[in-house]
Amino acid sequence: MGFSREASSKEVLTVSREKISRAHTDLRRLSAFYREVYGDMASVREVLRILGRSGGEPGSVKASELYTRSLDCQNHGGYPMLERIASVAAVCGVPGAGMRVLDVGCGVGGPGRFLADRYHCRVIGVDLVPERVEAAKALTRLTGLAAQVRYRQADAAALPFPDRAFHQVWMLDAGVHVRDKRTLFGELGRVLKPAGLLVLHDQLGLPPAMRPVVRRAPYFAPTLAQLLRHLEWAGFRLLAWQDTTAQTVAYMRQRGDRRAQRQSKSATAVDERYQPAIQLRDAYLEALTVQGSRTGVLVAGRMGTSP
Numbered sequence: 001m002g003f004s005r006e007a008s009s010k011e012v013l014t015v016s017r018e019k020i021s022r023a024h025t026d027l028r029r030l031s032a033f034y035r036e037v038y039g040d041m042a043s044v045r046e047v048l049r050i051l052g053r054s055g056g057e058p059g060s061v062k063a064s065e066l067y068t069r070s071l072d073c074q075n076h077g078g079y080p081m082l083e084r085i086a087s088v089a090a091v092c093g094v095p096g097a098g099m100r101v102l103d104v105g106c107g108v109g110g111p112g113r114f115l116a117d118r119y120h121c122r123v124i125g126v127d128l129v130p131e132r133v134e135a136a137k138a139l140t141r142l143t144g145l146a147a148q149v150r151y152r153q154a155d156a157a158a159l160p161f162p163d164r165a166f167h168q169v170w171m172l173d174a175g176v177h178v179r180d181k182r183t184l185f186g187e188l189g190r191v192l193k194p195a196g197l198l199v200l201h202d203q204l205g206l207p208p209a210m211r212p213v214v215r216r217a218p219y220f221a222p223t224l225a226q227l228l229r230h231l232e233w234a235g236f237r238l239l240a241w242q243d244t245t246a247q248t249v250a251y252m253r254q255r256g257d258r259r260a261q262r263q264s265k266s267a268t269a270v271d272e273r274y275q276p277a278i279q280l281r282d283a284y285l286e287a288l289t290v291q292g293s294r295t296g297v298l299v300a301g302r303m304g305t306s307p
């Protein structure tokens with residue numbers, strides 16, 4: 001009808017209150033979810049124990065000692081997938097020495113430290129969950145990369161950076177948690193320089209097998225067609241796409257088998273600590289092998305010419 005009216009200040013206030021309370025709930029659920037699934041697996045103490053080291057002075061551990069063992073890579077597919085994603089991205093452009101890369105949903109920081117170590121770029125990692133940001137900082141001090149890799153607590157959908165601040169933005173298996181995809185991709189596009197690259201790995205589709213997981217944490221997975229529409233809307237051009245489902249499935253099965261071996265050696269009853277991770281893996285395997293969910297790596301360029 002072409003009829004429109006200004007929203008009243010009361011309506012605006014109600015909408016923003018709703019948004020704030022939803023954001024608090026998402027943060028609380030995410031924080032509990034990742035604590036249950038990973039426990040203190042990537043704490044400095046646990047990492048030193050696994051490496052058989054004592055001490056933990058700054059710079060006493062190489063970043064590669066962590067990421068090549070997938071100790072700090074909490075993306076689907078761990079370190080082998082990180083290498084695959086990097087090789088797909090490299091065809092479109094590597095982040096040169098001194099370039100600025102933003103790692104969104106950085107977790108405990110494995111992918112960001114990998115990028116800094118491999119390409120000598122500068123990395124800023126952001127994550128919504130404060131304790132994950134603190135873990136990322138602690139591991140980065142341990143690896144002596146603190147001058148090159150920094151962190152901030154921030155929401156991917158409201159990035160605290162100026163326009164055109166980064167040469168590349170990486171977001172590995174974190175986009176699935178962000179409710180408002182238009183706002184998300186708008187933000188990722190805003191902070192990228194013209195012709196900068198977005199490197200994304202994510203899950204597509206949330207079939208019924210994922211319901212137990214979706215009840216515990218915010219999950220919003222578009223189809224590939226929807227994802228491409230969001231990207232186009234935000235001013236991105238698709239440069240590369242690879243389906244990685246088979247590799248994700250193989251990695252999850254391998255991790256599950258190792259966990260089962262540890263379990264059978266150590267205990268008679270199933271260790272309660274492993275339950276959330278086992279449930280999560282089973283849901284993913286059913287969703288990815290039987291019910292049509294996929295994972296994939298996507299590289300997109302921000303429209304514009306002068307980097």
Ligand SMILES: C[S@@+](CC[C@H](N)C(=O)[O-])C[C@H]1O[C@@H](n2cnc3c(N)ncnc32)[C@H](O)[C@@H]1O
Pocket residue numbers: 030034072073074075076104105106107108109110111126127128129132154155156157171172173174177178
């Ligand atoms: C599966 S983990 C991946 C972590 C890391 N990218 C990696 O590959 O090791 C997903 C991460 O996204 C973070 N996350 C979820 N929603 C977010 C948001 N709205 N803004 C920033 N980070 C978010 C979670 O706290 C979690 O650390």
